[in-house]
Amino acid sequence: MTPERAETLEWLMQRVSAMVLAVCVIVHLAVIVIAVQGGVTSKEIVARVGGSVPWLAFYSVFVIAVALHAPTGLRNILREYTSLGRRATHWIMAAVCVLILVMGFRAVVGLYGLGA
Amino acid sequence: MSKDSLTVEIWRGREEGRFDTFEVPRMASQTVLDIVTYVQRNLDPGLSYRFACRVGVCGSCAMTVNGKPRWTCRTHVDKVADEGTLRIQPLKNMPVIRDLAVDMTEFFEKWTKAKAHFVPTTTRHDDFAQVSPSDPKRKEATAGIECINCGVCYSACDTVAWLGDYLGPAALNRAWTLHNDVRDGGQSDRIKAIAGTGGCQACHSHQSCFELCPKHLNPTASIAGLKRATAKAALKGEI
Numbered sequence: 001m002t003p004e005r006a007e008t009l010e011w012l013m014q015r016v017s018a019m020v021l022a023v024c025v026i027v028h029l030a031v032i033v034i035a036v037q038g039g040v041t042s043k044e045i046v047a048r049v050g051g052s053v054p055w056l057a058f059y060s061v062f063v064i065a066v067a068l069h070a071p072t073g074l075r076n077i078l079r080e081y082t083s084l085g086r087r088a089t090h091w092i093m094a095a096v097c098v099l100i101l102v103m104g105f106r107a108v109v110g111l112y113g114l115g116a
Numbered sequence: 117m118s119k120d121s122l123t124v125e126i127w128r129g130r131e132e133g134r135f136d137t138f139e140v141p142r143m144a145s146q147t148v149l150d151i152v153t154y155v156q157r158n159l160d161p162g163l164s165y166r167f168a169c170r171v172g173v174c175g176s177c178a179m180t181v182n183g184k185p186r187w188t189c190r191t192h193v194d195k196v197a198d199e200g201t202l203r204i205q206p207l208k209n210m211p212v213i214r215d216l217a218v219d220m221t222e223f224f225e226k227w228t229k230a231k232a233h234f235v236p237t238t239t240r241h242d243d244f245a246q247v248s249p250s251d252p253k254r255k256e257a258t259a260g261i262e263c264i265n266c267g268v269c270y271s272a273c274d275t276v277a278w279l280g281d282y283l284g285p286a287a288l289n290r291a292w293t294l295h296n297d298v299r300d301g302g303q304s305d306r307i308k309a310i311a312g313t314g315g316c317q318a319c320h321s322h323q324s325c326f327e328l329c330p331k332h333l334n335p336t337a338s339i340a341g342l343k344r345a346t347a348k349a350a351l352k353g354e355i
Contacts, residue, residue: 004350080275
C-alpha cells in the first residue's frame with residue numbers, strides 16, 4: 001500500500017469512526033440520563049448491563065470506535081505541535097490504540113462478567 | 117493623530133525587526149497601498165514592499181494589515197483603520213526578505229508539488245474542446261478559477277503555520293479546479309500528489325482562507341471536494 005493511500009484511508013477511518021461515536025455517545029448519555037432518574041447504584045448498573053449480550057456488543061463497538069478515532073487525532077496534534085518525526089508519531093498512535101483497546105475491553109468484559 | 121492624518125506603524129527588518137511610526141495625510145478613497153507608497157516616496161525611501169498593477173489583478177501587494185492579510189491595493193483605509201491607526205506587516209507563513217516584502221518561493225513550490233498545472237491532452241491541430249457552462253464539473257472549476265496567487269489564504273491559514281509541509285489553500289484550490297477540468301490529462305498524478313501527509317486531509321476547515329480571500333473564493337470547499345476525491349481514489353486503490 002502506498003503511503004498516500006494509507007494516510008487517506010486513516011483519515012477516512014477517523015471520519016467513519018466519528019460517525020459511529022456520535023451514535024454511541026448519544027445512546028450512552030441518553031441511558032445515563034434515564035437511569036439516574038430514580039438514583040443510580042452499581043447494583044442497578046450491573047443488573048442492566050451485566051450479562052447482556054446486546055450491551056456487550058454495543059460497548060465493544062464503542063471501544064473499537066474510540067481506539068480507531070482518538071489515536072489518529074492525537075497523532076495529528078503531535079505532528080502539528082511537536083517536532084516528533086513521522087515514525088515516532090506512528091508508534092505513539094499504535095501504542096495509544098492498544099492501550100484504549102486493553103483498558104476499554106477490560107471494563108466492558110469485566111462488567112459483562114459481573115452479571116453473567 | 118488628527119482627522120487630516122493617520123498614524124501608521126510599519127514593520128522594518130526581517131524576522132527580527134521593529135515598527136517605525138509615520139504620520140500620513142488622509143485622502144478620500146485612500147487605500148493601504150496608497151499609504152505605503154506615500155511613506156516610501158515622501159518619508160522613507162528605504163522602505164521595501166512589492167506591488168505591480170494597483171488594481172487587484174496581479175496579486176503582488178498582499179500584506180498583513182491590523183493583524184489580517186489583505187490585498188492592499190483594493191483595501192480602503194476607512195474599512196480597516198478601526199481606531200484611526202494602521203499597523204502594516206509582511207504576510208505571515210513566508211520568510212521576510214525585507215520590511216513588507218516576503219519570499220514566496222515555497223508558496224509557489226507547493227503549487228508545483230501539488231501538480232497544480234494544466235496537462236494538455238490535445239494539440240493545436242485538434243478541434244476545441246466543448247465544455248458546457250452548465251456542466252457540474254465546469255461549475256466547480258468556475259467557482260475557484262479566479263485565484264490571483266496573492267498568498268492571502270496561505271498567510272491566514274493556521275495549518276500552514278503548524279504543519280510545514282502542508283500544501284496550503286491556494287495550491288489545493290488550483291488542484292481542485294484542474295480536477296474538474298475534463299480536458300486535463302494529469303488527474304491520477306495530481307490526486308496522488310494532494311493525498312497523504314501535507315495534502316488535503318491536513319486541512320482543519322477553519323475557513324480563514326474563505327473569510328479573507330479578496331476574490332471571495334472558497335478554498336475550504338475546494339479542499340473538501342479534494343478530500344472526497346482522494347477518499348474515493350483510496351477505496352478504489354487508485355493511489
